[in-house]
Amino acid sequence: MRIAIDAMGTDHCPAPDVEGAVLAAREFGDPIVLVGDEARIRAELARHSASALPITVAHAAEQVTMEDKPSQVGKGKPDSSMHVGMNLVRDGQADAFVTAGNTGAALSIATLFSLKRIEGVKRPAITAVIRIAGQSVVFVDVGANADARPEWMAQFAIMGRIYAKYALGLSNPRVALLSNGEEEGKGNQLIHDSTDLLKAMDLNYVGNVEPKDLLGGGVDVVVADGFVGNVFIKTLESSTRMLTSLIRQELMGSTLTKIGAVLARSAFERVRRQIDPFEIGGAPLLGVNGVVIIAHGRSNAFAIKNAVRQARLAVDGGLIDAIREGVASHDTAVRVAVEQQSAGDGA
Amino acid sequence: MRIAIDAMGTDHCPAPDVEGAVLAAREFGDPIVLVGDEARIRAELARHSASALPITVAHAAEQVTMEDKPSQVGKGKPDSSMHVGMNLVRDGQADAFVTAGNTGAALSIATLFSLKRIEGVKRPAITAVIRIAGQSVVFVDVGANADARPEWMAQFAIMGRIYAKYALGLSNPRVALLSNGEEEGKGNQLIHDSTDLLKAMDLNYVGNVEPKDLLGGGVDVVVADGFVGNVFIKTLESSTRMLTSLIRQELMGSTLTKIGAVLARSAFERVRRQIDPFEIGGAPLLGVNGVVIIAHGRSNAFAIKNAVRQARLAVDGGLIDAIREGVASHDTAVRVAVEQQSAGDGA
Numbered sequence: 001m002r003i004a005i006d007a008m009g010t011d012h013c014p015a016p017d018v019e020g021a022v023l024a025a026r027e028f029g030d031p032i033v034l035v036g037d038e039a040r041i042r043a044e045l046a047r048h049s050a051s052a053l054p055i056t057v058a059h060a061a062e063q064v065t066m067e068d069k070p071s072q073v074g075k076g077k078p079d080s081s082m083h084v085g086m087n088l089v090r091d092g093q094a095d096a097f098v099t100a101g102n103t104g105a106a107l108s109i110a111t112l113f114s115l116k117r118i119e120g121v122k123r124p125a126i127t128a129v130i131r132i133a134g135q136s137v138v139f140v141d142v143g144a145n146a147d148a149r150p151e152w153m154a155q156f157a158i159m160g161r162i163y164a165k166y167a168l169g170l171s172n173p174r175v176a177l178l179s180n181g182e183e184e185g186k187g188n189q190l191i192h193d194s195t196d197l198l199k200a201m202d203l204n205y206v207g208n209v210e211p212k213d214l215l216g217g218g219v220d221v222v223v224a225d226g227f228v229g230n231v232f233i234k235t236l237e238s239s240t241r242m243l244t245s246l247i248r249q250e251l252m253g254s255t256l257t258k259i260g261a262v263l264a265r266s267a268f269e270r271v272r273r274q275i276d277p278f279e280i281g282g283a284p285l286l287g288v289n290g291v292v293i294i295a296h297g298r299s300n301a302f303a304i305k306n307a308v309r310q311a312r313l314a315v316d317g318g319l320i321d322a323i324r325e326g327v328a329s330h331d332t333a334v335r336v337a338v339e340q341q342s343a344g345d346g347a
Numbered sequence: 348m349r350i351a352i353d354a355m356g357t358d359h360c361p362a363p364d365v366e367g368a369v370l371a372a373r374e375f376g377d378p379i380v381l382v383g384d385e386a387r388i389r390a391e392l393a394r395h396s397a398s399a400l401p402i403t404v405a406h407a408a409e410q411v412t413m414e415d416k417p418s419q420v421g422k423g424k425p426d427s428s429m430h431v432g433m434n435l436v437r438d439g440q441a442d443a444f445v446t447a448g449n450t451g452a453a454l455s456i457a458t459l460f461s462l463k464r465i466e467g468v469k470r471p472a473i474t475a476v477i478r479i480a481g482q483s484v485v486f487v488d489v490g491a492n493a494d495a496r497p498e499w500m501a502q503f504a505i506m507g508r509i510y511a512k513y514a515l516g517l518s519n520p521r522v523a524l525l526s527n528g529e530e531e532g533k534g535n536q537l538i539h540d541s542t543d544l545l546k547a548m549d550l551n552y553v554g555n556v557e558p559k560d561l562l563g564g565g566v567d568v569v570v571a572d573g574f575v576g577n578v579f580i581k582t583l584e585s586s587t588r589m590l591t592s593l594i595r596q597e598l599m600g601s602t603l604t605k606i607g608a609v610l611a612r613s614a615f616e617r618v619r620r621q622i623d624p625f626e627i628g629g630a631p632l633l634g635v636n637g638v639v640i641i642a643h644g645r646s647n648a649f650a651i652k653n654a655v656r657q658a659r660l661a662v663d664g665g666l667i668d669a670i671r672e673g674v675a676s677h678d679t680a681v682r683v684a685v686e687q688q689s690a691g692d693g694a
Contacts, residue, residue: 069532132589143527146535180490180577185416188493188574211578212585227535228578230527231558235582238559242479243590246621250614260611267597267604274593 006099007036020304070104096291096311124287148225173220281306354383356447367651417451443638443658471634495572628653
């Protein structure tokens with residue numbers, strides 16, 4: 001298979017993006033297309049022993065930045081590396097696209113301009129795979145839909161479950177909604193309505209989880225609206241970063257604690273590996289008509305390489321066809337459940 | 348002043364609750380009323396040199412547990428320590444009530460059965476004071492209102508700001524809404540509508556914050572609906588706990604890292620103090636007609652004592668009168684802003 005990689009995606013692009021492509025080509029052996037400013041990409045490639053590797057370059061004159069408004073880049077920057085890369089997938093010249101750029105822009109370009117939605121998908125969603133103490137959980141939606149409807153949430157569950165089969169290799173992933181408590185009475189109106197829907201469907205729905213349970217295992221796919229999911233994931237990320245930087249700072253406070261830190265280094269290294277999001281590398285936009293893996297803007301080369309691994313898993317497993325079939329086969333169930341709910345509301 | 352303390356509140360009650368009362372009476376010198384099972388309270392008191400302290404006991408035959416449904420304890424357990432303690436405040440026999448029990452039950456009993464709402468308050472809210480790296484932020488609502496309206500959010504801001512003046516001693520607290528990004532376009536519908544309201548009011552609204560900014564300083568009062576606020580606070584708490592327990596576990600992994608941990612102990616101790624929620628002890632139910640401080644169910648005696656300190660600050664500052672006046676003086680502004688918004692939606 002052939003993977004396209006956005007060379008202009010990470011905060012420090014194109015160095016980590018290009019080096020990630022080199023690592024991926026070396027490890028997986030598949031052809032890679034680096035998309036972006038050709039001169040800068042070739043200059044970066046020259047810094048690695050990459051001439052024998054199956055790496056080609058597709059030039060793109062423009063670059064999406066973090067400052068770009070997602071709603072405007074599709075039209076405003078039609079030659080961005082992101083747009084060109086996705087079109088490679090759309091046109092069958094690549095099997096997947098990996099980018100560490102502006103997530104909202106990727107969603108907008110994919111949904112409205114390039115790949116478009118998979119038939120039957122009401123709203124594409126942004127996924128994250130959270131690694132906590134060596135366990136992985138697929139989280140969807142982490143930002144695409146700030147206001148969601150119950151039937152969209154049901155589709156997030158369908159798509160997240162299919163992805164969990166590929167990304168985590170699970171045969172029957174367990175699904176839950178993120179809530180403010182496990183009890184039935186907890187949750188807001190959206191959670192109540194979505195719970196009714198999930199219960200009525202064949203999705204291995206195991207109940208709702210609050211954050212501590214989510215971090216404690218027992219669930220493989222967690223569904224939330226894009227606002228709550230985004231707040232959750234950002235809180236998790238920033239609290240972890242805040243705490244580790246506080247610990248680092250205090251350990252540097254005295255000679256004694258510095259020596260302690262050196263002796264304990266292997267323990268800290270083991271902790272880091274267990275919570276490192278770069279071990280997964282990235283997660284897909286779910287619901288668009290092609291494999292697009294979104295990596296973190298702060299990705300290093302190692303993370304980009306691992307995002308390519310996720311892309312390969314998705315392509316090998318036939319993720320897009322599986323989602324198309326999954327959404328279609330649940331379509332009636334979603335519709336019936338929504339109708340029953342509406343009838344119940346009216347009664 | 349006289350402070351009533353729920354002796355049956357903490358997960359390990361009555362020991363931490365009673366010892367907390369002893370510490371508070373010793374430190375602050377104010378009379379304390381311990382509310383709960385008199386025999387068990389007296390047995391606990393006998394374990395401390397408390398006979399000379401100004402501590403009395405008010406018997407309450409029932410106890411609210413974490414398993415009790417908040418909506419049912421008001422009627423179902425009218426003699427609970429929580430109910431009796433709040434009635435002491437309502438009847439002027441105590442100036443404040445401190446409890447580490449079921450938060451939802453406390454809210455329900457206070458709002459519907461005992462203290463009732465302050466005139467003009469649409470919905471009482473649950474507050475938390477988050478301590479991050481030595482900074483404190485007042486967070487409201489963390490669980491009372493899973494679905495909120497913009498005008499309730501505006502009142503949360505009014506009440507949170509007044510509390511920040513007392514709890515944090517700030518003269519002009521800065522207010523923000525928790526969102527999934529600082530940019531204007533970010534947020535869900537509730538955030539958009541609430542932003543319009545806050546902008547139109549005189550509340551030192553400084554923009555919206557995402558989790559990392561919230562943890563990075565620059566804001567004193569953060570407003571969210573009770574669902575998002577609850578998910579935020581639980582994610583913060585559980586990720587911090589998860590990470591510290593992971594570090595502890597890995598440090599115990601080898602002799603070398605164990606020695607490192609011993610040498611670095613003072614650094615870990617400094618970290619712990621900077622993030623310890625027990626340093627604040629508790630935060631009030633805002634909007635009910637009396638000072639009620641809610642402490643964490645896992646509180647130790649030290650946390651209960653600090654919750655009493657928060658109660659004293661609130662009583663000394665005249666929190667309830669200040670909220671009554673603040674809500675009344677903003678009443679017109681809220682109404683006008685809501686009307687303008689409705690007119691704008693219709694246009």
